[in-house]
Amino acid sequence: MRNRLASFPGAAAPVAAVALVLPLVLTGCLVEDGSAVSRGTLSGDIVGAGATFPDPLFQEWMSYYNTTIETGTTIDYRATGSGEGIEQFLAQSVDFGSSERYLQESELLVARQVRGCEAVQFPVVFGAVVIALNDPALDGLILDAEVIAGIYDRTVTRYDDPAIAALNPDLDLPDREIVPVHRSDGSGTTYVFTSYLTHEVQLWADEYAAGTDIDWNDGTVGGEGNDGVIQAVEASPGGLGYVNQSYALNNQLATARVVNEDGVPIEPTLAATTAASEEAEIPDDFQFTIDDIGGDGYPITGANWILAYECGYDDDTAEVLRDFWTWTLTDVEADRFASALGYAPMGRTLKERVLTEIQRVNSS
Structure with a gap:
């Protein structure tokens, strides 16, 4: 598992x-x-x-x-x-x-x-990989890499978990189970998302690592394509899933802010994606990942x-x-x-x- x-x-x-x-x-x-x-x-x-x-x-x-x-x-x-x-x-x-x-x-x-x-x-x-949320009241919820990894590892299972509450002291968090949704098909979006978690969280690197297709925890839900993830998030009270930024925008979904390398919670805007891409070191063979993003950059960018x-x-x-x-x-x-x-x-x-x-x- x-x-x-x-x-x-x-x-x-x-x-x-x-x-x-x-x-x-x-x-x-x-x-x-x-x-x-x-x-x-x-x-x-x-x-x-x-x-x-x-x-x-x-x-x-x-x-x-x-x-x-x-x-x-x-x-x-x-x-x-x-x-x-x-x-x-x-x-x-x-x-x-x-x-x-x-x-x-x-x-x-x-x-x-x-x-x-x-x-x-x-x-x-x-483009950015964003964390989309079922509940509009949670738009702007602050998450960091450790919490996101915990959600998909099912060690963080509720929105009012102390780890999430510590990041959102001014938000009235619901006593509701989180339903994490992932891609069920071989996906580059999954690769960007899991590369970020592998780079940031040792538990993820040890237990899952990065890939286009992951052996997900049994407590998670799969959806095919970005559209399938969005459908599962929208159909599940407490739904949370990672999707390409444009899909979240087009479907007007609530999204989380993610803490970057400088400890700043960043909203997944186009400007924040641009800021992240400008920090990437791109070699002659064009084989690169976008890691350790600080400043105004959104950290899950590919x-x-x-x-x-x-x-x-x-x-x-x-x-x-x-x-x-x-x-x-x-x-x-x-x-x-x-x-x-x-x-x-x-x-x-x-x-x-x-x-x-x-x-x-x-x-x-």
Whole structure:
């Protein structure tokens, strides 16, 4: 019951500033050698699968791109969960994968073996994992990593538990059982959430650790996808669950404030997500986690990675793949979609690095 079971081993610039990052790709698109071609000339269908975390944003991006930017293309994204997205990517049943955790060395090796070339992975957006609550009266409830771990370990079972009361001395806490809800599918949201708890709480590191799929305590409830977690939270008096920030906003759920590294209870706002993402140290291989967040940063923050290959695509597919993800990082409209839905677009320097990485797609 308390042993981990992982499925796999192992900032935002203001909208006005984004326009200065790179020339907007509205009348031309970048091709592999960096030159521009006229808009409306691309054709091809691409399919991706993976994280539910960015799905609301991806659907907006893809619809706008298909109907306004390159009308001869079709991009289909299936929100299957990060674990399934990685599996389908490595099985080569999709053109690109999407995950809230980067591919680890064992998976990169599999990618080389099955494709005969290197995998390419790059972040495209940041977002927060928030603690959603069934009771609107508890909006702004303060929790810390130890209490959150205790709730999911079932050592903290009631809202008026002394550990929660100590964090909320001015709040009249209900004498009500907590019903903790988790993802039942392989999930990058779970990976971000459990990575945070593993980094912060020794009990969690020892008993559960981080993974896309966890052997949860029997006293918890499962829901498939972010939507399934929200449904279970809303259906359960005392419900509490972790979901992507945009899902909590769209469903107008009460959310908890979480104490960060500096001891400050932080509300999961877009600004707090941006503050956290700006503290991340991002290496050349784009394999990173966002830990030890202080200041104004919200501590449970993660990124979404796109997974592709250096070889094996036909020319049309490769060009659409490169152009679409380039467009998401260079068009101010794409950033507006992200901000409106509660995601943090990347800042200028990181965008420039990612744009270079995108050009590796089908370059071998």
